[in-house]
Amino acid sequence: MKKRVVVWGTGPIGMPGLRGLIDHPEYELVGLLAWAPEKVGRDAGDIAGRQKTGVIATNNPADLLALKPDCLVYQGNYSHREAECVADVIPFLEAGINVVGPALMDLIAPDFGRPEFVDPIAKACEKGNSSIFCGGTDPGYMTIGHLFSLLSGAGAVDSVDVCEISNLNGYSSFLSIMNWGFNQPLDYRAPMFYDDIGKGWHESTIWGIAQYLGVELDEIVQTYETAALDHDYDAAWGKGLANTIAATRWTMKGMYKGQPLIIYRKVERCHTDAGPEFEQPLNGAECGYQVIIKGDPNIHTEMALSLYDGCSITALHPINAINEVCAAKPGILGQLDMPHFWTRNVRR
Missing domain, CATH: 3.30.360 (Dihydrodipicolinate Reductase; domain 2)
Structure with a gap:
């Protein structure tokens, strides 16, 4: 069964991530959050330059939570917004929704990340019995x-x-x-x-x-x-x-x-x-x-x-881990905590 996925963010990194999720053989895109006024209310496929998906972009995080997805792909801008980004993902983790994404850089090597950003996420994972993985390039x-x-x-x-x-x-x-x-x-x-x-x-x-x-x-x-x-x-x-x-x-x-x-x-x-x-x-x-x-x-x-391919790898690396993250033990997953993962999105 496909994992039901929602996406947060459609910037220079988020856009290729969104494109990689549309019509993915293993994931079903069910929700999208975008902040730019010109994107809100539009079909995710139109925003990404792909075919229509029936998924309409919202600017309300509660709309994504209400969908009760298997996983949130969080693609927000982390620099100078660390506390805000942590606050963004905590409600999902506490609700039992797994999270992947290229932001939240303190989780790349979680033993050495800044505790003020790592510890609240660890507690949210414990509360919601959920997992989170941060990847990228x-x-x-x-x-x-x-x-x-x-x-x-x-x-x-x-x-x-x-x-x-x-x-x-x-x-x-x-x-x-x-x-x-x-x-x-x-x-x-x-x-x-x-x-x-x-x-x-x-x-x-x-x-x-x-x-x-x-x-x-x-x-x-x-x-x-x-x-x-x-x-x-x-x-x-x-x-x-x-x-x-x-x-x-x-x-x-x-x-x-x-x-x-x-x-x-x-x-x-x-x-x-x-x-x-x-x-x-x-x-x-x-x-x-x-x-x-x-x-x-x-x-x-x-x-x-x-440059575009580099941005794409940044987004797709954590996206390719969604199935493994959803199956993993609860908590913050460093990359070497994960089994090997790869894309299965074969295009004809």
Whole structure:
């Protein structure tokens, strides 16, 4: 029997998630929440550019709860809205409705997430006998699922190096762009690197990788580099300004016995010419991921993606886990708490 699913959110990440759920062979879309006035009252298929579904978008969360679905796909924007997002999902979990999604980043490695956001969710799962899983790309699939698939064939490990490389010129969320510091002076202390966001999303990922490797890190150290262009440029999020941040490279190193064991880099740019000395995606793609394991044997992998495909993976990774989450024990599920899962949406 198909799992009955409701969706919350239709932004740059949520939209490909919604498209992936329409006519999915294993899931039945029964409800949709959208905040934009121009989307409320419209058919989910019209919003997603697909065939009509009979599911009409609402802006009232109570409407989704009343449907008593098996699972909520929560795709809200988490940055600077952590407490609000936690409050959004708690009523569903307390009602016995499972939750998956690419937001709620503190749950990626729940043992190291910020307690003020992890603990209320854990209590809601206990109350409702429900489960929740947060996935995505980075942190998420690239830093856990993909990485640990490679580690299953590794031997003695000297270091693990994961790098995200993205050209965000076509990304329309200005709030996310501001987190990275784009359009700010080159010495600007960007929230993603210096505020609690970075700790909640990315430091916890490094601690989690170390935990999976069976070691306890000494400390995490970081460097933050920026680059500018000498001219203005156009982007989906607005006008990029000359002589301001147009590319960043953030490097975090988990130190073990005085040496870097886990290197985690995020290279973000808003123009192809910005930061040419920083890592570039494979084959001139908009986005890419590098995972390098040094040891015996050495392993080097690279993945090339369009920006849209990267957003799609972010949404579809947790969506592909819905059946397993619904069958899992109650509570917060880290990725390695899950059996292997994959898409079964075969298109003819």
